Amino acid sequence: MNAKLETAATAAPTAPIKRRERRNPLDYSSMRWMQIVLAGNFMFLYFPILALVAFSFNDSKRNITWQGFTLKYYEKAWNNIALHDAFMNTMTIATISTLVSTTFGTMLGLAIYRYKFPGKALYDGWIHLPIVIPEICMGVSMLAFFAAMNIPLGIFTITVSHIAFSIPFVAVVVRARMSGFDPSFEEASTDLGANQWQTFWNVTFPYMMPGVVAGALLAFTLSLDDFVITFFTSGPGSTTFPIKIYSMVRFSVTPEVNAASTALIVITLTLTITAMTIQSRSARRQGK
Amino acid sequence: MTEARKPIIRIRNITKRFGSVVACDNVDFDIYPGEFFALLGPSGCGKTTLLRMLAGFESASEGEIEIDGQPMLDVPPNKRPVNMVFQSYAVFPHMTVLDNVAYGLKVTGVPKAEARARAEEALGLVHLEGYGQRMPDQLSGGQRQRVALARALVKKPKVLLLDEPLSALDAKLRDAMRLELVRLQHTVGITFVIVTHDQDEALSMADRAAVMERGKVMQIAGPGDLYEHPNSRFVADFIGKVNVFEGKVSGVSGGRLAVEVGGMGRIEVPHDGVAQGDVGIAVRPEKTRLSKDRPASGLIVLKGKVTDVAYYGNESHILLDTDAGVQVTTTVQNEKRSTDAAMTIGDDMWISWSPEDTLVLNG
Amino acid sequence: MEDWRKSKAAFAIFMAPATFWLLLFFTVPLAIIWVYSFGERGPQGQTELAVSLENYARAVEWIPLKILWKSLWIATISTVICLLLGFPLAMGVAFAPKRWKNPLLLIVILPFWTNLLIRTYAWIAILRISGFLNFGLEWAHGLLDAGFGVIGMPGLMGEFQPLELLYNNSAVIVGLVYVNLPFLVLPLYATLEKLDKSYLEASLDLGAGQWRTFFSVTVPLTMPGIASGVLLAFILSLGTFLTPDLLGGTDSMMIGNLIAQEFGPSRDWPFGSALSFVLMYVTFFVLWLRATVASRSSGVGEAG
Structure with missing residues (x-):
């Protein structure tokens, strides 16, 4: 009581000095x-x-x-048969590429995390090559390869190439995730009587899962967005969404292209934000 | 006697808020030239914030700081006559030891040759002659701290600020460094302001210390006064061990206070302040005596049962459940080399101490 | 980590699919163009195998060399601009209050997740003759014109002539800066974020001003991040194909476009292959440089 009165009394006359x-x-x-x-x-x-x-x-x-x-340009883009076909091609390619590259990339990431083998540093450098070499070099080499093998360019060749450049990205993400894994979890599981297989499915795999999901979403986005490598591995009738937009852009700037681009931006951002949310949520859970 | 001198640092009604958190709450005191002053308190009490305000890394929400007579409100850290030794030392890892020490001179325009000479001299002061060309990652933690000290002292600041300087050192080195810091302060004659959470550190080094708790300064005094005349339960408890009993004042007469304490009855203790209502009656463990028989009158006595004996070599700490309903710790010096303890768990003992050794704690 | 010999079967099962895929669909294709790079172009544009260094010799002839030189030059300028924009950006985010850091970082990297083609296309709409920039300039011109009219000097500004902002080297540089900025900011942010702020405080405390502290302490201590970001932005700019293709003029051809041309309209695959390997060797050299810088300055910034 007293103290309250006192501070009130002193504060009143000399109003608090306001200063920056x-x-x-x-x-x-x-x-x-x-x-x-x-x-x-x-x-x-x-x-x-x-x-x-x-x-x-x-x-x-x-x-x-x-x-x-x-919204008429969205309607126009939606009714544009060529754009529609290109979109379906892109989705088909991205889906298959994601499934295959996630499976193979995850296995690879896990193996590199787990095993030590002769020449590992060299192998590690090799699987990082697709990430670091200029896209144009990879694009023209794929073109030369399919030509040499007499494989006609189309959805198949695009998908095969997308899988090739996506595998290293998935492997890197999964391995980064596993680097935070405490091997004593596995030891505890074995100690409690689980066999290797049970330990893998019940302990290792659930820990790895957010990395796999993030890797898959990354692979999907990479495939969806790729232009340069697709440009060199696509043939007639296998136009993808970015390739179609490219040809429209070369022709002229129209609101229809803007509408199609906006649709692609929305899809990519949705996937990316989903991946980030999954990662940060699992990181937070692990942090506790 | 120090009060007669002109203060080197004047802290006037400093309040610092971080959002809704009050880190410093109306802090107001002076530090005098040549003092070894400690800011002491548990973590989060605002002592580091206060030190950083002196250095200029934080600004006060309210209040004023003067250093050497100059208001510091709008003075950035690089223009203040103070230097700091950081808790992490912050010795620049990309410069040699000599470059580190000379850095503060070079950036303020001291000619290269002079900066070099003065840096060498400062390295001598902290016993690091010949280490000038080493890189910091080739030094031990203790040596890095000396570099940090030399780097700050070479600037000849009015005040040297030290943020938990001993916390990163191991126990042996810490004891040696305490003496070293005191010696250094005598040599250079600069005012030292040290932040620490370690009461031993503050008591053994500082001329005066400010004990802080939740942004407030609880007591400012010399080490002896803080220990023997704490002004609050917090200070008594934070500095050293203490046994506290709850009592009620029943009378005051001629510098003596009569207090009613459960299990002890009415006791009289010397007290020259004002006290009324509920008070804490406290005594330091080493001021108490244990005996099997009831001691002579004139002492404050209390009966208890031994519940634990902790042996520390030079002394033993005895824990007793007392009639006052409070667990009491007493210390016994092991003056004789006998392994058979004088008392065992379950023994009934009398605890006694002189009224003069009793602390009366308000609030 | 386990030795692979302890569980050979599991090791093989996990490693085989990806290894096979990358061998067949990445390494073999590169090997093919490596072999082609020593071959010859047939009369109909077909590739004939041979062992000659002629394609590499041609790569350092005047015109390709000029293009390579221009590519290096454009990559350098765009990287420097990236650094000048990116350093304050990274610092602003790294020194922001804790609760602001992640939202700000998200704002920086979000555009990086939108399609490269679309981001480049967006600049066409800004830079073209009837684009946003010329529109804004015309508006400003009109204002100034009216202003001069008021003070009695009408017509001083003359007729507004829209600027040719698109299809030239400047447009390519703007596009590259735009596309590569996040790549430079991210590693820079990561090192700045880890930097112990008491180094900067110590520098200020010892009497150095903000700029002096920046150049004497902040920059040297974040050198690994700077090198990492700069070299990343540089190799991405150097190997670009899309940006000069969409934003550049006849004079803006970079090495990537030349390679595409040799594999496309010119149909000279051996020469295109040799150019691809020149580009890859330059890229590897830059990566090697980055690794050297990183290993030399490792330990700095962690001590103490």
Whole structure:
């Protein structure tokens, strides 16, 4: 009671001195110039995409000034048979590529995590090659390969190539996930009487699962988005969505292309955010 | 006597909030030139925040800090006449030891040759002659700390700030370093402000210490006063071991306080402050005596049953359940080399101490 | 880790499918173009095997060399711009309050997950003659014009001429910066985030200003991250095909486009193969450089 009265009495006449709290010297993100730099960077990163998305809804062919909201270009893109076919091709390829590359990549990631063998460093370098070499080199080599084997270019050749560049990505993700695995979990399981097989399915596999899901979603996105390698391995009748957009883009900038692009952005972002959520959720659970 | 001098640091009504958390709550005291001053408290009490405000890495939400008569409100860390030894030492890993020590001189425009000479001299001060060309990763933790010390001292600051300087060292090195820091402070004559959570460290090194708890300064005093005259339960308990009994004041007369304590009856203790209502009656374990028979009058006595005897070599700690309903710890010096303990668990003993050794704790 | 000999069967089952796939559909194709790179182009554009270094000799002739040089040059400029934009960006995110870090990081990498082709196409809409940038410039021009009219000097600005912003080297550089910025920011952010902030505080405490601290402490201590990001952005720019193809002009051909041309319209596969290997060797050299920098500065920033 007393103390309350006292503080009230002293506070009243000398109203609290309002002053700007000087910032901490390393608190760059609350400094004005840094905020301007960040805002500028974010604008640079987002303006092109947002403009593209916004003008897919613009009721104008010239698509530079806003003429009102419309969905007609989505309708047009949807009814565009060639675009529709390309989309179905892309989905078929991405699905098969994801299934195969996730299976093989997961096995590979697990084997590299688990076993030590002669020449491992070299092998490791080799499976990273598809990630680091320029896409154009891989694209033309696939073209030369299929030509030399007399295999006609089409859905099959695209899928085979997508699997080849997706396997290393899946393996890397799965292996990174396993590097946080404590081998004593397996030892505890064996100690409690489980055999190797039971231990794998009940202990190792559940731990590995978020990595597999993330790897699969990555493989799916990579396949969905790939342009360069697909460009060299596709033939007539096997046009994919990005290839179709490419040919439309070369022709002209139309709201229809914007609508198709927006659809692809939405699909990719949904998959990516799902993958990130799964990863961060399992990371949080593991952290506890 | 120190109060007569002009303070080197004036901390005036400093409050620091992080969102809704109050790290420092209306802190207000002075530090005098040449003092070895400790900020002591449990983790999260605001002592490090206060030190960082002195260095300029945090700014106060309210209040004012003056160093050497200059208000520090708008002075960035690189313009303050203080230097800091970081808890992690922060010795730059990409520079040699000599470059580390000379860094603070070079960046403020001291000519290269002079900076070098002064850096060598500072390395001598911390007994690291000849280590100048080594890289920090070739040094032990203790040596790295000396580099950090030399690097700060070479700037000849008005105040040297040390953030938990001994916490990363092992026990043996820590004892040696305590003496070393005190020696160093005598040599250079600079005011040292040290942050520590270790009461032994504060008591053995500091001239004065401020004990902090939840952002508030509980007591500022010399080591002896903090130990023998703590002003609160928190300080008594945080610094050393203490046995506390709950009592009720029943009378005051001529510098003596009469207190009613359960299991002890009415006791009289010397006390020169004001006290009323519920108070804590406390005594340090080493101030108590144990005996099989009831001691002579004039002492405060209490009956108890031994529940545990912990042997520490030079002394033993005896735990007793007392009639006061409180568990009491007493220490017994093992002055004779006899292995058969004078007492065993289950023995009934009398605990006694002089009224002069009794602490009266308000609140 | 187990020795593979302890469980040979399991080891083989796990390793075989991926190894087989990568051998047949990655290594064999590369081997084929490696062999082709020593071959000759037949009269109808077919590839004839041979053992000659002529294709490599041709790769260092004036025109291909000029293209290779231009590729290196464009990759360098776009990487430098990436670094200038990316460093403050990475610092802004790494030094943000804890609860802001992940949302900010997500904002930085989200565009990186949208299709490369679409991101490049988006710039066409901005840079073309009737694009957003020229539209904005015209608007600004109109404002200035009106302004000069008010102060009594009408017509000073003249007629607005839209700028030719697309189909030139600058457009390619802008596109590459846009596409590769996240690749540079991510490793940089990772090292800045791990950097013990007390090094920077110590520098400030010892009297160095913010800029001095940045160049004497922050930059040297984050060198592995800088090198990693810069070299990544560089090899991605160097091997690009799509960006110059969509945004570049007749003068903007880079090595990737030349390779595509040899495998496409020119139908000179041996020469295209040799160029592919030149590009890969340059890429490997840069990767080797990155590994060297990383191993030399390992330990820095972790001590203490």
